[in-house]
Amino acid sequence: MEEFLKSWRQDALNKHQYDAAIFIGDKLLALTGDPKDAFWLAQVHFSTGHYNRAQSFLTRNDLITRSTSCRYLAALCLIKQSKYDEALNVLGDKNPTHLASGSSTSTASRRRAPSKSSKDRDDPGSNIKFEAAMCYLRGLVYAKQNAFDKAKECYKLAVLIDVKCFEAFDQLMKNSLMSPDEEWSFLESLDFEGINSDGEEPGQQAEFVKMLYTTRLSKYKNPMSFNNATETLAERYNLRQNADLILSRAELLFTQCRFKECLSLCENVIEDDNYNFAVYPLYLACLHELNMKNKLFxxxxxxxxxxxxxxxxxxxxxxxxxxxxxxxxARRFFSKASMMDPHFGPAWIGFAHTFAAEGEHDQAISAYSTAARLFQGTHLPQLFLGMQHLQLNNITLADEYLNNAFILCKSDPLLLNELGVVFYHKEHLKESIQLFTKALEIADEIESDPKAWIATRANLGHAYRRLELFDKALEAFEEVTRAGEGRDANIYSAVGLCQLQLGRPWDAVVSLHEALAISPQDPIATELLEKALKENANTDALFQATLLADGEIVVQDEEDVDFILHERMLRSKLKAKAIAASGGHRYGGDGGESSTRSSRRGGTASGERRRLGDVTSNYQEVGGESMDLSDEEL
Known part of the structure; x- marks a missing residue:
């Protein structure tokens, strides 16, 4: 009769016929009096959403003290009812640290136990696995109470006790409770070898789970290990089209600023599962970055x-x-999302970005500070705080926040760019050059989109110029102008200034005319052009040599020089008028004075672009702070 009722109860559960499962389960419990049958009956009540009924059933029958699994379920019922203090009383505030792998009474002996012991632990009444699950619940309670340090320790212990407690591991990753270095170190400390490998090659299951967990770690560190894990899972285990694996690859592409490729992978996931909510923060960030308004609508x-x-x-x-x-x-809806889930990272970052977009630095700093408190393991909120203080010219505070971010992540090119700008303003030019160079090297190593780092290369050129390394500065500025999207009046003005310093006034005249073609009213380019023309007029020999070297014309006397100079100035003015009449420079941007002015205010014309994304992988800025010539430098 007992086996008959168990089979009937399970059949009802499989069909989601919960009333039948409760009816039969109640009779089975009366027949056996077994805590396991009580646990299953309470689970059915829980599955129907009757959390209070399930919890009172467990309490009424004094099952909480008799069974670890029943205590776990009772605490979970209280959490679902937002009774966090009561849940903690049921769970207890002490974690079973002695059960963690690597402790003095570690589970090494359990790993070598007979297969019967392993099967016992897989049973719903298994103490070990439910002890790990209760550590996870303690972490949830502490997180709800904003005690994130305690929550982090509970989650870590849960995975150390039972490496298959993925819920705890997932909380650590998606809430960015650990820095990238901590994540990789924690992964190596996990007891993958303790996974039961019956029926498989020794170690195969351990390798498989470790690779799955590797794909969830920060994409800023060890991209080679990540790529090896994803390739092995794709080839050996046929997971190439698995949504989680595709999402992990998309997150890596996003950190590399390869937005079109990232968008393509996200669309592959959504095509198969239109409401896979995990992919949407990344997908939305790509659409925002690529300015795809219709799709967003x-x-x-x-x-x-x-x-x-x-x-x-x-x-x-x-x-x-x-x-x-x-x-x-936008701010209103970001706020609504964050109120629905106070730990939803993308909503907090988006909320802060709305203030930054309007230049409301104080409110942006307040919002980023909240994000930094909620997501202590990611460097992004600290980075954004540093960028806000940099725009306010609070160099000391910017330095402090950016260094805090650097402690958490040393491999983000944008962060290195911002630190370089801080050193530039502090007149530590050699250090700033090292940081800009390192940022560009890392961007190249991770195969990032070169156009995303035009501002960093321009900053490197300005640092070289300030150190009077004019040849190197010109090389950096040439890379910027070659990129096309980096055409900026300020860059050509800087090139002209370097050429003047190198004694090449005619080259400076040409570069400064390029600057004025982009921004006809630019005062710096205008002033530099006057200086270049005066120097060029006083160095006829240099002018004639330049013309001869170019192979354009042989100058015989001063009248030819005046004629050629007048003709080239007239061409440049006509070119500027044509561009102005067409509504802006043909290379993009709004043209005119406003482009240069906005870049001096730290706006988007200098190459800075904001973007949204998941806190684990998820949200950063591309382009960063770009420096301009100032009147004091002329």
Whole structure:
């Protein structure tokens, strides 16, 4: 009869016929009085959403003190009812640290135990696995109480006790509770060898789980290990089209600023599962970065119609409004998403970005500070705080926040660029050159999009110029102008200044005319052009030599020189007028004085671009702070 009722109960559960499962489970419990049968009956109540009924059932039958699994389920029922203090009383505030692998009474002996012991631990009443699960619940309670340090330790212990406690591992990763270095160190400390390998090659399951966990770690560190893990999982285990694996590869591409490739992978996931919410923060960030307003509009409406209870829905609406420049509306929806889930990282970062976009630095600093408190393991909030203080010219505070970010992550090119700008303003030019160079080297190593780092290369050129290494400065500026999108009046003005310092006034005249073609009213380029023309007029020999070397014309006397100079100036003026009449420079941008002015204010014309994303992988800025010539330097 007992076996018959168990089979009937399980069949009802498989069909989600919960009333039948409760009816049969109640009779089975009366027949056996077994705590395991009580646990299963309480689970059915829990599955129907009757958390209070399940918890009172466990308490009424005094099952909490008799069974570890029942104590776990009772605490989970209380958490679902937001009764966090009561849940902690049931769980107890002490973690079973002696069960962690690597402790003095470690599980080494359990790993070598007979297979019967292993099977016992897989049973629902297994103490070990439910002890790990209760550590995870303690972490949830502490996180709800904003005690993130305690939550972090509970999650770590849960995975150390039972490496298959993925829920705890996932909380550590997606909430960025550990720095990239800590994540990789923690991975090496886990007891993968303790996984039961019955029926498989020795160590194969351990290798498989370790590679799966590797794909969840920070993408700023050890990209080679990440690539090896993903390739092995794709080839050996046929997981190439698995959504989680595709998402991990997309996160890596996002950190490399390869937005089109990242977008393509995200769309592959969404094509198979239109409402895979894990991929949407990254997907929305790519659409924002690529300015795809129509797609954002359609996605926002679709999700608002079908999943209004999901925070990511209102994140999508906020990103759409941010992309279309409606900052106030974007802020309202980012705020709504963060209220629905106070630990939703992308919503907090987006909320802060709306203040930064309007130049409201104090409010942006406050919002980024909240994100830094919630997500202590990621360097991004600290980086954004440093960037805000840099725009406010608070160099000391910017240095402090950026160094805090550097402690957490030493391999983000944007962070190295911002630190280089701080050293530049502190007149430590050699150190700034080292940082700009390192940023460009890392960007090249991770195969990042070169156009994303135009501002960093321009900053390197300015640092060389300030050190009077004019040849190296010209090399850096040449790379910027060659990129096309880096055409900026300020860059050509800097090139002209370097050429003047090298005694090449005619080259300076040409470069400064390029600057004025982009921004006809630029005062710095205008002043430098006057100086270049005067120097060129006083050095006829240099002028004639330049013409001869170019093979354009042989100058016979001063009248030819005046004629050629007048003709070239006239061409440049006509070119500037044609560009102004067409609505801006043909290489992009808004043209005119406003482009240069906005770059001096730290706006987007200098190459700085903001973007949204998941806190684990997820949100950063590309382009960064770009420096300009100042009147004092002329």
């Amino acid at each position: 359609l996605i926002s409406h679709d999700m608002a119609d079908n999943y209004p209870e999901e925070p990511v829905t209102w994140l999508a609406v906020g990103v759409y409004y941010l992309t279309t420049g409606k900052i106030a509306e």
